[in-house]
């Protein structure tokens with residue numbers, strides 16, 4: 334058991350971080366190179382000012398007509414994404430791990446806060462799942478991969494939660510948690526989770542076209 | 553454009569279109585696969601790939617689309633839903649798709665999306681669905697599977713450089729004829745043809761000389777009263793319209809824009825002013841120029857709405873008495889989302905009319921008329937589909953009417969055609985005008 338734990342919390346962490354950062358970098362560069370080759374005008378029209386203007390509106394809750402028209406979804410998706418990113422970074426258990434291996438540390442959430450935020454992320458995943466099953470326009474677009482992606486994102490939170498509460502089998506879930514976290518990280522560059530990396534570019538490009546060429550808003 | 557709807561479908565609702573059906577009959581599976589992959593590899597790249605990889609299948613773009621809303625939220629008509637039935641499938645099957653698939657894909661691409669870009673303002677990622685649907689159209693064009701009526705206009709473009717098979721002498725005759733007519737009203741009026749060095753090249757779409765010559769008359773009166781130094785060419789290149797941009801024939805689109813710009817250069821004008829047309833503006837200002845590697849058009853291009861704004865603002869035309877019927881305004885996508893002219897349009901409408909009642913939603917967020925993107929040019933077989941596809945426009949107009957609006961101003965030819973059909977079908981009973989109609993009617997003219 335200890336060997337397994339040491340392996341997944343040692344070398345595999347390295348592997349997943351390398352895949353995550355390397356993969357994202359690779360996807361970014363290959364997009365940029367392909368654009369240079371095949372859609373070179375994208376570089377011409379991309380505008381720093383108008384691109385940022387659009388991105389700015391879209392990352393503000395209720396900053397766009399769309400967000401205002403769907404208040405519940407807006408609250409859920411912003412909460413989800415904010416917690417999703419903050420929890421693993423500022424989790425006490427994670428910060429301790431950084432401290433132990435690298436002797437670096439930073440501020441962290443209290444355990445109770447982290448626990449609540451984790452619960453929120455899980456609840457948001459359930460919301461997305463229900464939405465996917467119930468809303469016809471989402472269901473129509475759904476394939477198995479969408480459920481897999483959602484499960485991959487939910488898994489580290491569910492297993493981490495389980496382990497923290499020391500529920501039955503927490504030794505196993507502890508290991509499963511780490512693996513789940515690693516899978517999620519490694520999956521980001523190679524699934525639709527790449528939307529995290531591409532968002533500034535797709536939104537920024539549309540914002541540039543609308544702002545600089547068409548003199549219009551895109552929010 | 554308001555031809556009667558013919559029986560062109562069977563009891564299952566399948567619509568027959570000679571262009572699409574005959575085009576398909578000529579294709580073998582090998583040919584289909586080869587052409588699709590050629591388009592994908594030669595003409596698409598980072599944009600297609602990034603859009604398809606980024607889309608999280610969240611469905612948030614759905615409510616942007618008037619087709620989706622008008623079909624009681626049927627997901628098959630949502631923007632991403634239409635991409636799923638076309639581009640996603642093609643990528644998944646690597647081009648190995650059958651005739652049945654292609655027929656549906658062609659119908660979706662040409663008759664269920666106006667390329668109006670409203671959905672780009674509702675997708676959080678700004679995924680350009682209109683671009684993805686255009687890729688589907690391009691594939692259809694390369695396969696020779698295009699709607700008959702639209703292809704006819706594209707043929708006209710390639711044979712005559714105008715959309716309506718107008719011959720060179722007919723064009724010149726139309727201008728002389730309108731000049732003569734207008735001289736009854738204003739004896740020293742001129743429509744200067746081929747005047748080198750004029751300030752402005754006034755360009756129109758071919759349906760104007762063909763069906764709506766009075767628009768040329770009105771424009772001539774407005775320009776003459778305002779003392780505008782303008783000219784119109786005697787040669788091909790006068791037409792600014794472009795169905796090739798919509799059929800997917802980009803080579804031909806390039807030829808059309810080249811002829812248009814070169815005509816302006818030959819006449820040594822300072823800028824092109826265009827009549828009240830949305831798609832033509834998109835072609836000259838935004839799409840066609842890019843095919844020719846001009847980041848922005850090589851010569852300034854002004855849409856009529858902006859030009860009227862200038863004339864009114866500078867006091868070059870004066871109003872005798874404001875138009876007294878309450879009006880509402882259709883913001884054409886191609887000049888609101890496409891050029892941000894909605895505020896100028898409002899200035900013009902308020903300057904001309906006593907009472908202006910805005911539609912909801914409006915400005916960039918206005919619904920497309922459902923005629924644009926070449927959809928109206930697919931002709932009678934798809935007419936009812938187009939009208940059914942924009943029930944929300946009828947509802948939007950009914951709401952404006954309930955608040956008192958009696959007249960719809962639509963400063964775009966396609967919007968005009970689309971709204972005219974909606975007006976009749978849904979029994980709206982509203983009057984429909986161009987801005988030019990109203991200016992002509994109420995402006996001060998020399999006695």
Ligand code: HEM
Pocket residue numbers: 341342346349417420421424426427430444447448451489490493494495496497507510511513514515517518
């Ligand atoms: C990459 C390797 C990872 C390692 C080695 C790791 C390790 C740990 C450890 C040791 C705990 C503490 C369990 C306990 O309290 O007994 C924990 C908890 C947790 N981890 Fe991770 N983790 C990893 C990745 C991730 C990722 C990627 C996420 C989420 C995106 C994540 C989310 C959580 C959560 C939500 C908790 C529980 C918080 C709570 O309920 O208090 N972890 N993790």
Ligand code: HEM
Pocket residue numbers: 410414417461462465479482483486517521526528529530532608609610612676677
């Ligand atoms: C920081 C940059 C990111 C941005 C701007 C972003 C943006 C978005 C947006 C706009 C949506 C669609 C709205 C929705 O369905 O809620 C979405 C959905 C989603 N995002 Fe992100 N995201 C980011 C990062 C991430 C990360 C790091 C993950 C997980 C690793 C993630 C996981 C998801 C999931 C699972 C969904 C889809 C939920 C569903 O099934 O409908 N996102 N994201």
Ligand code: SF4
Pocket residue numbers: 616617618619630631634664665666667668669670671672681682920
């Ligand atoms: S018609 Fe307009 S809103 Fe609908 S899918 Fe096409 S571009 Fe998007």
Ligand code: SF4
Pocket residue numbers: 474606607608609610611612613614631632674675676677678679
């Ligand atoms: S196109 Fe945009 S809004 Fe529509 S499903 Fe894809 S990501 Fe969601």
Ligand code: SF4
Pocket residue numbers: 666667668830831883884885886887919920921922923924925964965966967970
């Ligand atoms: S016809 Fe009018 S409303 Fe419709 S796409 Fe063109 S500009 Fe838009």
